[in-house]
Amino acid sequence: MDKIEKYESAILTILKKYAAIKYANIKGGNQLIVDKENRHYQVLTLGWDEDRYVHDCPLHFDIIGDKVWVQQNMTEWDVAKMLEDQGVPRKNIVIGFLSSELRAFSDYATD
Template sequence: FILSSCLRVWPTNPKCWLQLRNYLFQLNVSFVLKALSLEAKALLFMDKIARYQEAILQILTEYSKVRYSNLQAENQLIADKENHRYQVVTIGWEGKKFIHDCPMHMDIINGKIWIQRNMTEVDLGLKLMESGVPKSDIVLGFLSPKIRGYSDYAVS
């Protein structure tokens, strides 16, 4: 009932849009997507990107708060929300040596989260899944395409 009534009035009823969106994510049924207009599909995709961006920023913000006892360095969160590129950069000094490193880097490409770099003990894939991102939308970009097929995550 929700589906048929919402498809008729969804453009004029934002509340209906939220009900429909929640219904689709709960069922995860592809045939329902076929019934939606291109505009509705675009909104669903945009909502997915927003959820993924929020998950990434939450994880990277948590890590960027890490403080080092043996370095005069800080972690900085860099977020290009327009192009969907997210990094933590470590900047500072180790004695007389300048440090500029990128321990974490994730991108959103074609609706999937690409883990481009992870030089930490944090399991980013697991953290993303705990945030509601399915394995099929997580790509280990730091692995070669041939090796990615052997991981539990998406290939591309």
């Protein structure tokens, strides 16, 4: 398994776990969206919360070059740590939803 396949596997492990979550208040659920060709990976939450339509993206990752970009994390999960636990080195994880200035203060890659 090459590095990109390993990173994709780590991302999909996290997303599948999150996509399996069932909500008590939403008539609908999570959808796993995977674009392997362009290396985009996300979970969408779709459904109804009483009379309010829900269409959210709680988790979104991209593989850009040889790095995993965490583009969105609206969960309580430390997904960067979860990636590390699966063998993705810190130097290859970018917290993309932070500005480049703030990324410099993270323990992860800046770009």
